Amino acid sequence: MNVVKHDEQAHTFVLIQDGFEAHLDYNEIGKEVWNLTHTFVPGSLRGKGLASVLVKTALDAARKSGKKIIPSCSYVETYLKRNPDYSDLISE
Numbered sequence: 001m002n003v004v005k006h007d008e009q010a011h012t013f014v015l016i017q018d019g020f021e022a023h024l025d026y027n028e029i030g031k032e033v034w035n036l037t038h039t040f041v042p043g044s045l046r047g048k049g050l051a052s053v054l055v056k057t058a059l060d061a062a063r064k065s066g067k068k069i070i071p072s073c074s075y076v077e078t079y080l081k082r083n084p085d086y087s088d089l090i091s092e
Contacts, residue, residue, distance in 0.1 A: 002050065004057040013058050020045055024054040024073070033091050034062055035070040055079045059086045 004015045013024040022041040026034045036058060041050050055076055062069050068091035071077040080086055 002053045004054060006057070006061055013054050013061075015050055015054055017045055017048075017050065022050045022054060024051075024058050024076075026058065026069075029070070032066075033068045033070060034058070035072050036076045037072045039073050039075040051075055052079060056083075059089060062089055 002015055002017065004013050006013050011026050011028065013026075015022045020042040022045060023039075024036065025038045025040075026036045029035055036055075039051050039054060041054075056079075058076075059069065059079075061067075063086075067089070069076075069089045070091050071080055080090065
C-alpha cells in the first residue's frame with residue numbers, strides 16, 4: 001500500500017517507495033486555492049501509478065479542506081481530463 005504524506009509547511013505531497021521519493025508540489029494562493037505546480041516520480045518508479053496516487057491524494061485533500069485547485073502541472077491536467085469527477089475543484 002502506498003502512503004502519501006502531506007507536508008503542509010513545505011507545500012508538498014510525498015510518497016516514499018523503495019528508498020526513493022516521489023512528490024507533488026503546490027503553492028497556496030490566498031487561503032482558498034492550491035496551484036498544483038509539479039509532479040515528480042523517479043525514473044526507476046515510473047509506470048507504477050505513483051503519480052496518479054499523488055494527484056488523487058492531493059485532490060481528495062483539497063476537496064476535504066474546501067480548496068479549489070489550479071492544474072499548472074501537465075500531469076495533473078491530464079489526470080483531471082481522465083477523472084472528470086474532480087472538475088468541480090478547478091478554480092475559475
